[in-house]
Amino acid sequence: MTASRVVKSGGTGWSAVAPQAYKSDTESYCEVTRRVLLGGAEGDDLQFELRYFEVAPGGWTSLERHQHPHAVIVLVGRGEVRIGSERHPIEPFDAVYVAPGDPHQFLGGVTEKLGLLCVVDRERDRPELLDEDALTP
């Protein structure tokens, strides 16, 4: 169990939290960083994780699906979320719920980055990477 604490942001830098590679493969995404702000391996008593993803302008996260749901709040910037065959523009503080099994992908804006807070269960299934074909109705 870890003690209560404040993790200072310094904008969206969180100097106490090192950015990580978004995924171990490097072909399914483009220009994305990941930070686990709370609930990671640090021994917090949380059953969920708060992760911050930053997608550069023109970048994208993996097109994927999994059985754990996503709860996302946009913190900074602008971009889009694809859910199934739909696309939605998103901006700060829009909330996105991705239901279990729905294919999804987050895209940075043309000129703006997209910074997302994404909350997931600590115990969760691994994402399945998808081809574009998976989005065709």
Place this chain on the structure above:
Amino acid sequence: MTASRVVKSGGTGWSAVAPQAYKSDTESYCEVTRRVLLGGAEGDDLQFELRYFEVAPGGWTSLERHQHPHAVIVLVGRGEVRIGSERHPIEPFDAVYVAPGDPHQFLGGVTEKLGLLCVVDRERDRPELLDEDALTP
């Protein structure tokens, strides 16, 4: 189970999400509104709730403790968090972890409101309201 969706923020208004009374008693807090953005009673497949609390300038949340941990991200404004006998200034996108059992309270700024995203387990114990005496070491 509910479908995937985007809940538009319109700043920090989320017009699809009605603000609620922060608590049923009205004496333990001052000038606080609450919105459940995701994971409330809507049938989401989430094991946690994302709530948005807005504390007006000069307002405060209940001084309380409980066994469920808090994970908080400041979205807008400025204020303070009290944890035990400590006070920390907080600003956007500071992350706050409140460990189980720690007395805590959030305060709006002198002239600025404080808008917080607070994530908690869906199943959780009820808060115990505390007197100031509880913070004396």
